[in-house]
Amino acid sequence: EADIYQTPRYLVIGTGKKITLECSQTMGHDKMYWYQQDPGMELHLIHYSYGVNSTEKGDLSSESTVSRIRTEHFPLTLESARPSHTSQYLCASSGPRDHTGELFFGEGSRLTVL
Amino acid sequence: QKEVEQDPGPLSVPEGAIVSLNCTYSNSAFQYFMWYRQYSRKGPELLMYTYSSGNKEDGRFTAQVDKSSKYISLFIRDSQPSDSATYLCAMSYAGNNRKLIWGLGTSLAVNP
Numbered sequence: 260e261a262d263i264y265q266t267p268r269y270l271v272i273g274t275g276k277k278i279t280l281e282c283s284q285t286m287g288h289d290k291m292y293w294y295q296q297d298p299g300m301e302l303h304l305i306h307y308s309y310g311v312n313s314t315e316k317g318d319l320s321s322e323s324t325v326s327r328i329r330t331e332h333f334p335l336t337l338e339s340a341r342p343s344h345t346s347q348y349l350c351a352s353s354g355p356r357d358h359t360g361e362l363f364f365g366e367g368s369r370l371t372v373l
Numbered sequence: 374q375k376e377v378e379q380d381p382g383p384l385s386v387p388e389g390a391i392v393s394l395n396c397t398y399s400n401s402a403f404q405y406f407m408w409y410r411q412y413s414r415k416g417p418e419l420l421m422y423t424y425s426s427g428n429k430e431d432g433r434f435t436a437q438v439d440k441s442s443k444y445i446s447l448f449i450r451d452s453q454p455s456d457s458a459t460y461l462c463a464m465s466y467a468g469n470n471r472k473l474i475w476g477l478g479t480s481l482a483v484n485p
Contacts (some may be wrong), residue, residue, distance in 0.1 A: 299381070302417075302461070302475040349416050359424075360407040360465055360473060364416025 262286055265350050265365035272340055273373050280335045280368045282350030290357060291333040294349040295319060296367070302349070308333055340372045376400055379462055379476030388485050392449040396462035396476045399443065403464040403474075406438050408447045411459045411478065420460075421447070452483045 262285040272278060284291065293306040294317075304317030308327040322344070323337050333352075337344055347369050351362040379396045386392055394408075405424055409417035421436040423429045423445075429436045435448040445464075449456055462476040 299477070301375075301377075301477055302463075304473070351416070358405070359419075359422045360405050360463060361419045361422065362417075362473075364418065366414070366416050 263350060263352055263363050263365045265348075265368050267368060268366060269369050269371075271371045271373065274339075274341055276340050276372075278337050278340055278370070280348050280350075280370070282333045282335070282365060283331050284333075284352045284363070285331060286352060286354055286363065287330065288352035288354040288363070289330065290353045291327065292351040292353075292362065293317070293323075293325060293333070293335050294351065294364075295321065296347040296349055306335065340370075342372045344370060345372050346370060374399060376474050377462065377464060377476045380479055381477045383480040383482060385482045385484060386452055388452060388454060388483055390452050390483070392452050392456070392481060392483075394447040394449075394460050394462075394479050394481070396445050396464075397443055398445070398464055398474075400466075401440070401443065402466050404467065405465045406436070406445050407463040407465075407473075408434075408436055409461045409463060411461060413458075417461055454483050454485050457482050 266281045289310040291308045294302045303319035305321040306325040308314045349367045350365045377398045407422045408420045410420045411417040423436045423438045426438045426440045433450045437446040459478040459480045461478040463473045
């Protein structure tokens with residue numbers, strides 16, 4: 260069973276607030292991902308990390324930032340949230356079976372910005 | 374045109390039915406083909422993956438890839454209410470998760 264955890268699961272905040280979505284995995288995976296999932300839309304990669312101190316932006320432009328100081332931890336930060344940031348954010352990791360397309364997802368953080 | 378097309382449904386079937394879920398794609402360079410299942414308010418989980426063409430079976434699930442037609446399918450036999458979920462197809466060019474291309478997902482409801 261996958262061991263990847265996201266907090267908070269649900270967050271409702273006002274415009275202009277700074278938020279951090281936490282993601283942790285206990286599988287020792289080097290590669291971690293942040294996806295955005297909106298109703299009626301495909302999953303879109305917004306951030307990717309190869310390992311500690313290695314991050315890059317994904318295919319979908321995002322105003323969020325990420326850091327990877329520890330292997331197990333990959334937080335996502337929005338400095339000033341706006342209603343357009345309302346979405347479901349999914350964190351994932353992949354390990355030795357990476358070539359099969361196997362991603363382990365967390366349960367998601369649903370963000371609503373008022 | 375999207376690289377991967379998937380009918381979002383919803384699809385509603387009676388318990389015990391055979392379910393067929395499909396995706397079409399445009400890029401012949403795709404090599405790895407995945408099916409993920411996502412329950413409501415959960416993250417997706419990998420159900421099956423197939424490399425290149427052919428069939429793969431796992432219990433009640435069968436994945437098929439037809440590269441000549443650029444078409445992939447997931448069959449569910451003897452469907453159960455617990456199969457009610459959204460099924461997402463995904464593909465990659467070189468077995469690298471950095472380049473996964475996702476379908477919209479098909480919402481399936483299996484009615485008792």
